Amino acid sequence: xxxxxxxxxxxxxxxxxxxxxxxxxxxxxxxxxxxxxxxxxxxxxxxxxxxxxxxxxxxxxxxxxxxxxxxxxxxxxxxxxxxxxxxxxxxxxxxxxxxxxxxxxxxxxxxxxxxxxxxxxxxxxxxxxxxxxxxxxxxxxxxxxxxxxxxxxxxxxxxxxxxxxxxxxxxxxxxxxxxxxxxxxxxxxxxxxxxxxxxxxxxxxxxxxxxxxxxxxxxxxxxxxxxxxxxxxxxxxxxxxxxxxxxxxxxxxxxx
Amino acid sequence: xxxxxxxxxxxxxxxxxxxxxxxxxxxxxxxxxxxxxxxxxxxxxxxxxxxxxxxxxxxxxxxxxxxxxxxxxxxxxxxxxxxxxxxxxxxxxxxxxxxxxxxxxxxxxxxxxxxxxxxxxxxxxxxxxxxxxxxxxxxxxxxxxxxxxxxxxxxxxxxxxxxxxxxxxxxxxxxxxxxxxxxxxxxxxxxxxxxxxxxxxxxxxxxxxxxxxxxxxxxxxxxxxxxxxxxxxxxxxxxxxxxxxxxxxxxxxxxxxxxxxxxxxxxxxxxxxxxxxxxxxxxxxxxxxxxxxxxxxxxxxxxxxxxxxxxxxxxxxxxxxxxxxxxxxxxxxxxxxxxxxxxxxxxxxxxxxxxxxxxxxxxxxxxxxxxxxxxxxxxxxxxxxxxxxxxxxxxxxxxxxxxxxxxxxxxxxxxxxxxxxxxx
Numbered sequence: 001x002x003x004x005x006x007x008x009x010x011x012x013x014x015x016x017x018x019x020x021x022x023x024x025x026x027x028x029x030x031x032x033x034x035x036x037x038x039x040x041x042x043x044x045x046x047x048x049x050x051x052x053x054x055x056x057x058x059x060x061x062x063x064x065x066x067x068x069x070x071x072x073x074x075x076x077x078x079x080x081x082x083x084x085x086x087x088x089x090x091x092x093x094x095x096x097x098x099x100x101x102x103x104x105x106x107x108x109x110x111x112x113x114x115x116x117x118x119x120x121x122x123x124x125x126x127x128x129x130x131x132x133x134x135x136x137x138x139x140x141x142x143x144x145x146x147x148x149x150x151x152x153x154x155x156x157x158x159x160x161x162x163x164x165x166x167x168x169x170x171x172x173x174x175x176x177x178x179x180x181x182x183x184x185x186x187x188x189x190x191x192x193x194x195x196x197x198x199x200x201x202x203x204x205x206x207x208x209x210x211x212x213x214x215x216x217x218x219x220x221x222x223x224x225x226x227x228x229x230x231x232x233x234x235x236x237x238x239x240x241x242x243x244x245x246x247x248x249x250x251x252x253x254x255x256x
Numbered sequence: 257x258x259x260x261x262x263x264x265x266x267x268x269x270x271x272x273x274x275x276x277x278x279x280x281x282x283x284x285x286x287x288x289x290x291x292x293x294x295x296x297x298x299x300x301x302x303x304x305x306x307x308x309x310x311x312x313x314x315x316x317x318x319x320x321x322x323x324x325x326x327x328x329x330x331x332x333x334x335x336x337x338x339x340x341x342x343x344x345x346x347x348x349x350x351x352x353x354x355x356x357x358x359x360x361x362x363x364x365x366x367x368x369x370x371x372x373x374x375x376x377x378x379x380x381x382x383x384x385x386x387x388x389x390x391x392x393x394x395x396x397x398x399x400x401x402x403x404x405x406x407x408x409x410x411x412x413x414x415x416x417x418x419x420x421x422x423x424x425x426x427x428x429x430x431x432x433x434x435x436x437x438x439x440x441x442x443x444x445x446x447x448x449x450x451x452x453x454x455x456x457x458x459x460x461x462x463x464x465x466x467x468x469x470x471x472x473x474x475x476x477x478x479x480x481x482x483x484x485x486x487x488x489x490x491x492x493x494x495x496x497x498x499x500x501x502x503x504x505x506x507x508x509x510x511x512x513x514x515x516x517x518x519x520x521x522x523x524x525x526x527x528x529x530x531x532x533x534x535x536x537x538x539x540x541x542x543x544x545x546x547x548x549x550x551x552x553x554x555x556x557x558x559x560x561x562x563x564x565x566x567x568x569x570x571x572x573x574x575x576x577x578x579x580x581x582x583x584x585x586x587x588x589x590x591x592x593x594x595x596x597x598x599x600x601x602x603x604x605x606x607x608x609x610x611x612x613x614x615x616x617x618x619x620x621x622x623x624x625x626x627x628x629x630x631x632x633x634x635x636x637x638x639x640x641x642x643x644x645x646x647x648x649x650x651x652x653x654x655x656x657x658x659x660x661x662x663x664x665x666x667x668x669x670x671x672x673x674x675x676x677x678x679x680x
Contacts, residue, residue: 058438058439060329060438060439061318061329061330062329062330062516065438067440088436088440088476089440103441105442105443107443107444108431108443108444108445109368110362110364110368110431110443110445111368111369112362112370112431112433112443113370118360118433118441121435121441122435122439122440123441124438124439124440124441125329125435125436125438125439125440126439
């Protein structure tokens with residue numbers, strides 16, 4: 001009798017192990033490694049060069065205002081932005097070359113290098129900082145990732161990835177991103193300080209299919225340390241692998 | 257009776273010299289420390305009022321909550337109208353509009369590239385109107401070290417120390433890099449008209465003073481300003497009138513439901529000065545207590561010694577029928593005479609030294625290098641009407657207390673034992 005009971009228990013236990021192994025292998029077969037997901041996200045969003053016309057609607061504590069800009073971006077190291085609206089900001093330009101950032105204001109005809117604590121300042125009063133602009137957008141280069149679960153965002157199945165910075169000198173020591181499983185596009189993001197404090201959030205409102213890529217064309221950035229209503233970012237037009245003349249990425253172009 | 261006691265005090269020096277010296281030293285120190293603390297307190301209040309708070313200050317409720325961060329995004333709008341309203345409602349006060357701002361002052365080289373750069377604590381005031389009270393409030397004319405006062409738009413003053421650090425001189429151009437009231441980065445070129453030294457370390461590190469319309473343009477604050485400051489017509493801060501003006505203004509203009517409605521705050525409540533001013537009040541109370549208690553103990557001891565020495569005298573007085581209470585009261589009266597003499601001498605010496613410190617002052621600039629307190633480098637004592645009588649409180653109090661305690665021994669002596677004691 002006792003031997004029979006032992007056999008039954010053994011059979012149940014081994015059955016559970018088999019079922020658990022089957023479920024785990026099925027899950028791992030469907031869920032690619034976290035680093036692979038990051039690389040796919042980078043591939044979807046990155047390109048050799050692109051030209052973007054975008055609008056930022058900045059909701060401050062008191063009012064809202066719209067800033068329009070055109071950016072020429074080459075790889076992850078070079079970018080040039082010209083502000084088109086409002087009238088006061090028209091003609092203001094920003095140039096990023098590697099780890100350096102310059103801004104030019106036509107009213108003073110001065111080119112000023114943004115460095116040190118100024119990098120933490122807000123761009124045009126938005127919830128984005130110059131440091132955000134200086135970041136290397138290729139996540140796989142900067143963060144190591146781990147899959148933390150699955151959730152649904154914007155009615156799309158998403159993998160939740162927890163990212164931890166590989167190096168010290170990054171704007172955010174940790175991030176949590178919700179990646180669309182099929183489209184490889186980030187639909188939600190939380191950015192954290194080294195202490196674990198939540199600093200900023202990104203909530204994607206719409207994703208569009210542009211030149212065979214899934215691109216977030218409307219999103220809201222929110223600096224949780226600010227009391228405003230966040231910054232809406234809407235892409236008006238985006239052109240991938242566009243031809244950008246070399247002179248654009250020079251300090252001389254700032255004064256043109 | 258008093259004449260009799262006075263003669264005794266003067267003729268019998270062994271009875272009065274030590275207590276008088278004790279009272280004189282104590283009173284002198286009380287007066288001196290009071291005048292010194294009063295001087296420091298007055299300087300902090302005066303500097304803070306001139307540069308930061310005024311005697312009253314109008315801000316939006318939201319700005320007031322974060323005033324230390326100079327949140328110009330929460331500044332007063334339609335400030336021209338509000339300025340006219342307060343001038344009309346409180347005509348006895350002097351009103352002025354200001355913007356405080358932070359940023360960087362950038363000095364270009366011949367190619368327009370950054371040659372030097374430093375953080376600046378900026379103040380926008382009405383520099384150019386002939387009727388502006390600001391040059392007087394900020395004592396600008398006397399503070400100029402090099403150059404001149406700004407005479408046209410686009411000119412600024414910067415602190416001499418800051419100018420030295422940036423290698424900039426009057427006539428040079430510098431670029432202000434700051435934030436507009438909407439949070440955008442802004443740049444504006446200014447010509448340095450002159451350099452100033454306020455003698456206040458916290459300001460001399462990196463101050464910039466610009467004309468209000470110039471800074472309003474630079475910071476995108478057309479008809480907006482962070483603060484409207486009000487001063488009494490004689491520029492002397494008095495707490496009660498300031499509080500009254502504040503209450504009247506807030507009753508008609510403040511709105512608890514609108515964080516951008518204007519709110520007036522008296523000097524005491526703004527910039528955390530309330531705790532500092534309270535601290536000074538405590539200092540006075542502690543000061544008087546400190547001198548009364550040890551002086552009382554010393555004088556009590558002196559009284560006991562005197563009683564021992566005058567044991568026979570008191571015995572004779574009791575033997576010839578003098579009432580114990582009368583003896584006790586006469587000793588207290590005697591001690592009060594000593595207290596008055598000591599207090600007069602102590603006050604005279606204390607006031608003399610205080611007047612010298614008021615005129616000359618002591619330079620403590622080296623101790624204020626990294627200080628954020630708005631106090632001049634040369635600290636002076638301040639003699640006030642209170643200085644003339646304050647010393648009498650510990651002077652008379654301690655002598656009264658000391659003699660009252662030591663004199664209790666008189667009541668313990670038995671008249672029946674007097675003959676025996678006298679024989680001994």
